[in-house]
Amino acid sequence: MTLVSLITLCLSFLALFATASLATDRARSCRSYCGNITVDYPFSLDYGCGHPGFRDLLFCMNDVLMFHISSGSYRVLDIDYAYQALTLHDPHMSTCDTIVLGGRGNGFAVEQWRAPYFNPTADNVFMLIGCSAESPVFQGFPGKHLPCRNVSGMGCEEYYDCPAWTMVGHKKFGSVHGSGPPECCAVAFEAIKSINLSKLQCEGYSSAYSVAPLRTDGAGGWSYGVRVKYSVQGNDEFCRACKATGGACGFGIDGVKQLCMCGSFNSTTDCDSESSTSSKITLPFPDALAGFVINGAMWMISNHF
Numbered sequence: 001m002t003l004v005s006l007i008t009l010c011l012s013f014l015a016l017f018a019t020a021s022l023a024t025d026r027a028r029s030c031r032s033y034c035g036n037i038t039v040d041y042p043f044s045l046d047y048g049c050g051h052p053g054f055r056d057l058l059f060c061m062n063d064v065l066m067f068h069i070s071s072g073s074y075r076v077l078d079i080d081y082a083y084q085a086l087t088l089h090d091p092h093m094s095t096c097d098t099i100v101l102g103g104r105g106n107g108f109a110v111e112q113w114r115a116p117y118f119n120p121t122a123d124n125v126f127m128l129i130g131c132s133a134e135s136p137v138f139q140g141f142p143g144k145h146l147p148c149r150n151v152s153g154m155g156c157e158e159y160y161d162c163p164a165w166t167m168v169g170h171k172k173f174g175s176v177h178g179s180g181p182p183e184c185c186a187v188a189f190e191a192i193k194s195i196n197l198s199k200l201q202c203e204g205y206s207s208a209y210s211v212a213p214l215r216t217d218g219a220g221g222w223s224y225g226v227r228v229k230y231s232v233q234g235n236d237e238f239c240r241a242c243k244a245t246g247g248a249c250g251f252g253i254d255g256v257k258q259l260c261m262c263g264s265f266n267s268t269t270d271c272d273s274e275s276s277t278s279s280k281i282t283l284p285f286p287d288a289l290a291g292f293v294i295n296g297a298m299w300m301i302s303n304h305f
């Protein structure tokens with residue numbers, strides 16, 4: 001084996017090592033954890049990482065992941081990346097054990113620009129509690145029908161059987177058959193688009209979702225929380241191409257334009273493409289090391305022969 005082939009072999013190994021370590025560095029740069037929840041694309045905990053529609057959304061405080069939208073802050077219980085759904089908990093939401101009145105609950109309303117990215121699932125029921133007779137729930141909607149109904153087998157009739165209702169004395173005043181509005185009205189998010197308690201003039205709300213198959217032991221067996229579908233609106237191509245070339249998906253400081261972060265540079269397409277938005281000004285360690293070694297080897301070769 002000649003010296004030249006030996007050097008070539010060494011260089012190939014070094015290049016391989018540098019590329020591999022660079023690729024893992026890139027991929028690692030945007031993914032993180034909060035408690036035991038993985039935060040990955042399209043979500044992120046760092047500004048500039050993830051999808052721009054999901055910016056300024058998640059915050060990690062003492063290992064508790066919080067989801068912040070215009071209606072309030074929710075605790076994230078789970079992010080299901082395969083089904084593209086989030087499970088949220090609102091501490092001021094009524095459950096089977098407690099009824100929280102006084103309009104303290106968040107409901108669920110997102111900023112208009114963010115609305116296309118988030119929708120409570122079709123099998124999530126919102127049960128509005130103590131809405132006034134003048135509530136828009138009972139009037140202005142198309143068809144003018146009372147929108148109260150069962151959603152995915154869950155509704156107020158069964159919810160009334162919860163211990164919480166005995167405590168507020170449901171059976172004593174008002175009734176579904178009385179003249180006033182029902183004490184509880186179950187709706188699907190689709191029917192209302194925004195669960196804004198003050199706008200709907202409701203005292204409180206509960207939210208439950210069914211993870212099929214629905215348990216048959218009544219409202220005591222429901223899962224309470226808000227189950228939200230998220231979507232990046234079909235433009236997943238950019239991120240797929242970016243990840244495939246070892247990059248991490250992010251966006252520019254304008255909060256709009258998507259960027260592929262490739263370690264030493266950002267690209268508007270992917271890491272194999274030349275159209276980078278910033279030139280290679282600073283070399284990260286593996287690149288610099290590889291460059292140093294290659295230059296040194298070249299110097300040796302040119303001096304030796």
Ligand SMILES: *[C@@H]1O[C@H](CO)[C@@H](O)[C@H](O)[C@H]1NC(C)=O
Binds near residue numbers: 036037077078
């Ligand atoms: C996280 O830990 C909590 C208990 O601390 C557990 O109830 C929950 O299921 C865990 N979540 C995940 C996604 O593993």
Ligand SMILES: *[C@@H]1O[C@H](CO)[C@@H](O)[C@H](O)[C@H]1NC(C)=O
Binds near residue numbers: 250
């Ligand atoms: C790439 O973009 C991210 C997010 O905008 C930014 O934080 C980072 O500094 C940029 N990197 C380079 C090398 O320009």
Ligand SMILES: *[C@@H]1O[C@H](CO)[C@@H](O)[C@H](O)[C@H]1NC(C)=O
Binds near residue numbers: 070071109110198
């Ligand atoms: C809820 O409705 C009230 C009254 O219409 C409005 O002032 C408030 O901004 C709305 N909140 C959200 C989160 O949309």
Ligand SMILES: *[C@@H]1O[C@H](CO)[C@@H](O)[C@H](O)[C@H]1NC(C)=O
Binds near residue numbers: 148157
């Ligand atoms: C909802 O389901 C319950 C129990 O199955 C039933 O008694 C009730 O009539 C249904 N309510 C509506 C509005 O369909």
